[in-house]
Amino acid sequence: AVLHQATRSGISNPSLMHSPPLSPQLLNSLAPEENTQCQHGLYFQDGERRVDYILTYHIKKPSSSRSNRQSSRFTDNPRVVPEVASQDHSMDYHEDDKRYRREEFEGNLRDMGLELEKDEDTKTPGVGFVKIHAPWHVLCREAEFMKLKMPTKKVYEVKQCSGVGAKINTLVNKATEPLHPNVEENRAQNVKHLSYAFSREKQHFLLGSGVYTAAYPLHDVSTHCNQHLLYEEWASYSVFYKYQPIGLVRKYFGEKIGLYFAWLGLYTQMLIPASLVGVIVFLYGCATVDNNIPSMEICHPRNNITMCPLCDRACNYWKLKEACGTARASHLFDNPATVFFSIFMALWAAMFMEHWKRRQMRLNYEWDLTGFEEEEVSDHPRAEYELCVMQKSLKKEHKTQKVLIAYSWVFTTEKEKLTCRDRLPAYMTNIVMMLLMIGVTFAIVFGVILYRISITAALHMSNNPTTRSNVRLMVKTTAAIINLVVILILDEVYGAVARWLTVLEVPKTDKSFEERLIFKTFILKFVNAFTPIIYIAFFRGRLVGRPGSYLYVFESYRMEECAHGGCLMELCIQLSITMLGKQLIQNNLFEIGIPKLKKLIRYIKSKRRTFQEEEREKKLQRYETDHFLEPFAGLTPEYMEMIIQFGFVTLFVASFPLAPLFALLNNIIEIRLDAKKFVAELRRPVAARAKDIGIWYNLLRGVAKVAVIINAFVISFTSDFIPRLVYQYMYSPDGSMHGFVNHTMSYFNVSDFQDGKEPMDPHHLGYQVEMCRYKDYREPPWSNTPYVVSKEFWAVLAARLAFVIVFQNVVMLMSDIVDWLIPDIPKDISLQIHKEKILMVELFMKEEQGKMQFIDSMTPCDGKERNNHAPVARSRSIPHTYSHTHANNF
């Protein structure tokens, strides 16, 4: 009664189902190959049956018949035992209990038709292995339940389009040939290997309670097998420019992992045009920097504008000329081309989504998943959930006598479930912790701001002129690095916190566990990565106040301003440091460095070993070497990394057009890195079926949506694009940009400084300063309402807001149009699906005809009943007409 259904299993190689009666060729290929040396442990002892799956468990001591007998007595009367078993025996008993449950479980497996072989005398002490083989008829049965699509014997030709289209196609194919991996996807021989995941639910269940320690299928290392090909044509940096052999990946790892790599591949591919355009936009900025009137005006030698000091007392008045460098640099990222680029990137994101949908559909078709409806795969409650429910029901029953927890899971089939009231504490903890974590992020960002402010102030105090000139750059860089380090550390912390919180929640099913975990991790990591950037983009330099009435933090620190030329420059620096740093450190250090380090440690350890042990290791069975690999931890971290990167590429692309390029470079490495990891460094994951990438698609859509509004705000509020336009069309006397710099700055009468805030050295510039300028739209001191925001301020604000509305709606409309114009299912695929359906009808009609004739010849006596309906002869003639008319359709 404990056993749960095994319907939800994944067969990674459906092409094995090719021809129902096993062909001699196929049987041959199932027989052990001549080169048995490298296939240690790939087969049962008889050398005939393949090992499809491995379960491992701990062995404490050699099996004793005593404990065995005892455990069977326990089962007969479980309630009595605890009183009998003394404290001394409890450990022993525990072992026996596990053994008993293993035996029960293995018995059930055998009942389901699986074949098992035990191996406790391996060279790995303390670990027992159960090898599982799934025979043909079991696979067939499972396949039927899963409604797996099989290739039939019937083959039809997919007609290529003729004429000019075909020629172009051929040319394109020839031109891109070196880009394709050297994999013959349709070799006749690759209907051979299969791995059969019998029931992942049970696995978790039993792993969770410690009966088994690990469960995994084997890596397939026979010489002409897929792993070798994957190694050469996929998991290697030398093939970075080639397409991935997705079909092979899917065959070896299953659809879920295949989809991940297909997605990653498409994303990387789509980044190519994006980074090209980004580079062009950047180059446009470089080329036009000398023609940019505002920065020319700032850098002009006759420019004589005196600026108000940047900090209280310690800082002095300064000449606008000094900001020449920043102004020129700003132009690189703040020019009209960036507006175009952010519109382009919004549409790019929409295109990417659409292309992915199409690609997914194509893969579904190629992998014969078109009819497969995503079953509620993990509808089955998780072990933790059942435990929780059980504890609750136990409490409810108020049974005072001790009940063996180990056995009471039988009760969980009762219709008890966790109500809202049970979950309330966990939910509350969740909300509080999430808010706390987000608060921590905010606090740290605020701390970095304080660091920047105070260090700047302190360094300004210094009398060393070189120090002072380098102040800004140094502070900016160190602050960005601190931010980066904090982000990296918190990333790890948040990952752990999210997992802990989700465990606390006790979600009912694996699917909901995964979704909740992803959702929480996503929120925390996103907030973590983007809070400092959002601060710089939208808040920095806006809460400054004005000369004579600055805004102070803790009553002594003035809020920081942006350099002249807008905050866009600083945003760009922060973005590039965060993005590059995250990628370099997380990818290279964590993903490459740490495995290398582990290998090194292992190497050092092996030095100390005796020769004998080393020799023994070489002769390890395949299932033993696999046992020493890291277990597969799911695709969540891989996807998460990529979605954060997608955020960098789309969210603030208006300020950093090179982001797609960096992402592209990173991903080219990332694909091969992940490939290597999957092929060589992890235990082979259980093949899982999937039609789509699930929640990740929704998250991507969400990010793309948010990107539109954020880019609108970056362009209109962070950059000077709108003020420039407003000046040009509303205020400029001659319609040019001349005079723009002067227009953006207000006047301040130095006599209006608060006491103690004026510069210590008013004669620093060599003359007595009476008026200084600052960047803001405010009334001059001589107006009726001095220092009040001016009409220009409101006009510019209105223009900024209008731009946001126009930008957002135009881009959303264009995205919707892109969405609408590109059909979700590629035309050729939908045609082929339709064609296949018709061919199938034709085939079945013929078969039915044959069957009817057979039955007729067998039992010619029961014609009476059929006469009730129609003349038999006529209905016999239908199929042909039918298939004919069906085929005619094409």
Next chain:
Amino acid sequence: AVLHQATRSGISNPSLMHSPPLSPQLLNSLAPEENTQCQHGLYFQDGERRVDYILTYHIKKPSSSRSNRQSSRFTDNPRVVPEVASQDHSMDYHEDDKRYRREEFEGNLRDMGLELEKDEDTKTPGVGFVKIHAPWHVLCREAEFMKLKMPTKKVYEVKQCSGVGAKINTLVNKATEPLHPNVEENRAQNVKHLSYAFSREKQHFLLGSGVYTAAYPLHDVSTHCNQHLLYEEWASYSVFYKYQPIGLVRKYFGEKIGLYFAWLGLYTQMLIPASLVGVIVFLYGCATVDNNIPSMEICHPRNNITMCPLCDRACNYWKLKEACGTARASHLFDNPATVFFSIFMALWAAMFMEHWKRRQMRLNYEWDLTGFEEEEVSDHPRAEYELCVMQKSLKKEHKTQKVLIAYSWVFTTEKEKLTCRDRLPAYMTNIVMMLLMIGVTFAIVFGVILYRISITAALHMSNNPTTRSNVRLMVKTTAAIINLVVILILDEVYGAVARWLTVLEVPKTDKSFEERLIFKTFILKFVNAFTPIIYIAFFRGRLVGRPGSYLYVFESYRMEECAHGGCLMELCIQLSITMLGKQLIQNNLFEIGIPKLKKLIRYIKSKRRTFQEEEREKKLQRYETDHFLEPFAGLTPEYMEMIIQFGFVTLFVASFPLAPLFALLNNIIEIRLDAKKFVAELRRPVAARAKDIGIWYNLLRGVAKVAVIINAFVISFTSDFIPRLVYQYMYSPDGSMHGFVNHTMSYFNVSDFQDGKEPMDPHHLGYQVEMCRYKDYREPPWSNTPYVVSKEFWAVLAARLAFVIVFQNVVMLMSDIVDWLIPDIPKDISLQIHKEKILMVELFMKEEQGKMQFIDSMTPCDGKERNNHAPVARSRSIPHTYSHTHANNF
């Protein structure tokens, strides 16, 4: 070879498939009922076989053996005939050709297993009928191709939730019992009637070429049949408060029409809360009208503000007090509650969408459509398209000899198709015509504006004071009525134009024809209905200019202003007149009146008939009476009407909170009206399967999306909501609304009037006016920059724009959250689907077990092969374990 597939047929009553061997009960029910009187023509002459479908054609003369022979000769050698056949014979030949094709077609039908009966000697002269019966085995075969789901014999109990939930459920059920129609949906007897639509593609094809004149299934008028029930419990105004018997509707008319009525029902139901809230908002406006400070200030007796004249020369200065009435009325629709209401309605629209998705899913489940994948039903080319392609290929072949067009359709199977170049003229015509039509709408709206301006000016000239006081109201009302009439006329014109344009385009398939037609009709009708409204909401009163520098149309007509209190009032009037007028006239006049009129005409005609004829009419066969009914023209007009109404309900709801109420009242009638039409006044439509409402859902989504942004603009730009807020928080000395009216009005020095534009009678008010006021934010005459827009203008504009951004994004976010929180598939449905799947597996496992045992007992000799895999005895025991573990899941 001409025949096309018949897979795409609709069986409206899948429950007939209940038990594969015909049960005696079922056979009984298929036999003619005792009461044959009302069932004239429901059965073949033998009284056994049911008439499932009717084809009609014209008979020119009694069939002559000569022409028959001739036509058969034609077929043998079609190319030779034209030279032989003289002009004289062409008419005759045409008839024969049709006859020949009818015969070929009917032969094909017979080949497919259908049974036919001809009836040319009916009482309806000139019309021949072909009655078609689809025997049982044909239905079964078609059902298999369509993957129709059948109820199996296995029944399982849907477990009701227990405890408090169940009690509440029972209570609710009891309370709503009178709302449910008196229909036993699960009567054992209603597994009886079926209609079989053999092939809709062919139908069109042949109808298009005039071979048959009509094709339809019969209305089912036997006494205990569904039509009677539908008549009583559905198509009657007396049951307007009840739910619709959707299951019955679907059974009688098929899924497509069932879904329409389900959708209409849900929409009407959802309108109830919306109209409740709308009424409350309106009442709130009524209740607070006396506490509204701005209108109090306007109406205050001591208010002494002199306003600038509303037209040149003829008009005079006036006192703001005169606008008291409008200001108070404006408050009814322009108060903070409307802001809440438009947010509410945006969420309501999102909820409606979600609820519809769930309802659709539930219906899909109840109607056993869950597995049914929407096939490319109309992938088959339309007759018109094939004709076009054929003509092209004929031209291409440059054959100079005359080829019989009637026979050359055989060539269309060649892979010829219409390219972009062929379609270019049609596309160009389409675009030009669409733009032209939209241009016509704009021109008419502009014409109405001119009418308003000129009539106002002319009436102002009049010296009659009562005329002048009523000027505004009269002009407004007449203009709105003109608009309405124009909209109604153009609606009909545009419907025809859209159809014509779509025919011109020659779309390939029926589906694309329908979609293109709907799209074009939607755009034209929407533009038509909403252009005047959009003009009033967003342009009127904004292009006025200012005193001394007004904007003139044609250099003599001043653009119109809004009444004091904003244009919201006028928008509201326009909206209500358009909406109510459209509904009353289109529904009542067109849908009720015209059929009544037709009946009257028929009655008058019948008076003239002889008694004999009348008597004969009474004895008409059922298929003859049905022949006189109007053919079913598709659901497009019904949906279109509703979607335009949905537009009225959502798009401008901020200005007219009573719109949902009017829509609700209309729809309650509409449902029963449509029901009556379908049951009694139209030929029974061919039952068509559908999983969803198709393109209409997308259009609804589109309207709901546009509604958010339009409401944001209405609130922030059309209403005075934002200026009031800005005044209260930025300018008001005491934080109250006192002084708001004064603040919104600028000063004008009357000496600045252009020559000839000042009022003729400056002393009209009894004193010399020096300054007059006008509603705008401009600098006073005494400032440095007189009459330039002021700082307040920009501040208010910025606030308005900011509101739009905030409103749009908040509402969109909330809609997305609603979308995300409400699962698309109701929980109970997804559970039941899962459960059914498991039960099905169990059933099949048992069956397979039985089969294996049977085979074993038959052929006990071939055990060798099976031994290859596993012990047979063990695999035999699997099914039970299996089903057990499966069932355990619940």
